[in-house]
Amino acid sequence: MDCRFETAETRRNKCAACYRQFNKVEHLVEHMKISYHSVHEPTCGICRKHCRSFESLREHLIGPLPKQECREIFANRGCKFCLKVLDSPNSRRIHQQKCQLSGLNGISGRFSNMGIRDNLTTGGGATTRGPQVVALACKMVGGGSDGSLDLCGRVCLIDEHENIIFQCYVNPLIPITNYRYETTGMRQEYLRDAMPLKLVQRKIQDFLCNGEPIWTIRSRGGKAKILVGHGLDHDLASLQIEYPTTKIRDTAKYPPLMKTSKLSNSLKYLTQVYLGYDIQNGIQDPYDDCVAAMRLYMRMKTQIHKIEDYPLASDPQNRNNFATWRQSELERMSPEQMLEISRSDYYCWCMDSSYSL
Ligand SMILES: [Zn+2]
Ligand SMILES: [Zn+2]
Ligand SMILES: [Zn+2]
Ligand SMILES: [Zn+2]
Numbered sequence: 001m002d003c004r005f006e007t008a009e010t011r012r013n014k015c016a017a018c019y020r021q022f023n024k025v026e027h028l029v030e031h032m033k034i035s036y037h038s039v040h041e042p043t044c045g046i047c048r049k050h051c052r053s054f055e056s057l058r059e060h061l062i063g064p065l066p067k068q069e070c071r072e073i074f075a076n077r078g079c080k081f082c083l084k085v086l087d088s089p090n091s092r093r094i095h096q097q098k099c100q101l102s103g104l105n106g107i108s109g110r111f112s113n114m115g116i117r118d119n120l121t122t123g124g125g126a127t128t129r130g131p132q133v134v135a136l137a138c139k140m141v142g143g144g145s146d147g148s149l150d151l152c153g154r155v156c157l158i159d160e161h162e163n164i165i166f167q168c169y170v171n172p173l174i175p176i177t178n179y180r181y182e183t184t185g186m187r188q189e190y191l192r193d194a195m196p197l198k199l200v201q202r203k204i205q206d207f208l209c210n211g212e213p214i215w216t217i218r219s220r221g222g223k224a225k226i227l228v229g230h231g232l233d234h235d236l237a238s239l240q241i242e243y244p245t246t247k248i249r250d251t252a253k254y255p256p257l258m259k260t261s262k263l264s265n266s267l268k269y270l271t272q273v274y275l276g277y278d279i280q281n282g283i284q285d286p287y288d289d290c291v292a293a294m295r296l297y298m299r300m301k302t303q304i305h306k307i308e309d310y311p312l313a314s315d316p317q318n319r320n321n322f323a324t325w326r327q328s329e330l331e332r333m334s335p336e337q338m339l340e341i342s343r344s345d346y347y348c349w350c351m352d353s354s355y356s357l
Contacts (some may be wrong), residue, residue: 016039016335017050017342029330032338033322036313039306040348044257045078045085046070054274056260057083081276082299100276104162104291117167118173120157120207125259133249133352135228135297136204137289138170139184147178152238153186155200156286158208166204169194170333174216185283201240205326208243219246219347228297230267230289251296267292274299278350287338297325300349311351 010350013022017037022028041050042057048068060067061074061083075094078085081099086092115311118176134157141153158167169186171194179186208224217224222245229235231252250262251257259265259272268280271292278286310317322330323343330338 003221007307011185012335016339019047019049025331026327028335029327029338031321032330032342035342035347037342038311038344038348039308039341040311040344040346040350042083044070045083046073052085053256053258053260055258057267058273059260064074081274096185103277104288116301117164118203119165120203129169132207133226133294133297134165135294136232136235136288137229137286138238139284139286141172141176141180141184141186141239142178143174143176145171147175147180149174150234151176152197152200152235153179153184154286155204155235155239156290157204158287158290160289160294160298161293166207167287168200170200171196173197182282183242183280183284185285186278193304195286197240204239205241205243208241208247213240217244217247219244221274228293230293231264248296249349249352251293254300254349256300256348257296270296297349301352303348303350305348305350308343311344312347313345315343 002264011030013025013327014020014021015028015031015035015037017035020031021142022031035049040159041052042054043050043325044057044067046061047067048325049060049067059065061070061078062073062080066074077087079092079096079099082098084095086095136157138156139154140150143149143151150168153172153176154167154169154300156167158168169190171191176188176191179188181187208225208227209217211223212224214329216222224244226247226249227243228249228251230250232248232250248317251267251270253261257265257270267289267322268278271277275292275295279292313321318341320326323341
């Protein structure tokens, strides 16, 4: 907003979250009704402005059109990966070293013994509960007459500690017409060890549901696992797996990690910008994608946000917060009071830490 036109009135009608200013209080009320500002939005550590995504926060702090005061402080002691502001340039240096992760490519030599790795277990008592959060990624080969149809050729599943739970080559239901060797590294002969798609599907599905019938899986509680990944719709469709969206944490669809234009970022981009290393160069291993998605998830999950009893706009308790009959009441509220009753329209992953899974 252009500050030259700031008057007492527009200052009063300034959104307490994004700092947009309005000539009339009813316009601010309208704005609050559709903005879903909340404590879960990425927030500038300097001026406390709320942003819709980390990308817009990055623009606010670094550019191309930064806010000057914030830019200067951030340049001095802000972490360029997680966008936190530290106490001093020195603590920034120490923090940023830990915040920047490195890739695992080539370290383990996983390619040399790419047989079936299968540690899938389900059910049981507390001791055999297994990991509660798992990440999944596939690599696609081509089917159809022109090889453009995506078929799952490899799949990998890891736990929170980046250990492989399951990986194998997959034998699709229809013939592979293009192995896409340059990116998948796959050759026809590797499929001698491949598992049939139907078997892979059943194993992974059973593992995720962990003994719970799929129709009883709730967002919180229960034994079913949280599934992390990037663009999971596509991966799950290629494996013919169905899984409830309440248990899915998709880095391609999580609003704070999306572009300002509300389109998804690529996993390669997110890994480079938020974790500080490169993936998907040359031949790609689904393990690297699993690790990157899991690390992004962990970073989002461990954010410290205020814990609210009813954190979502969709929680029934919040339904009347901005209902029309309160218009006159809302217009008498201060911008801060309005922000206080505003709730998020997406499930922030920090809630996976603050509530029991
Ligand atoms: Zn706002
Ligand atoms: Zn949060
Ligand atoms: Zn700022
Ligand atoms: Zn950081």
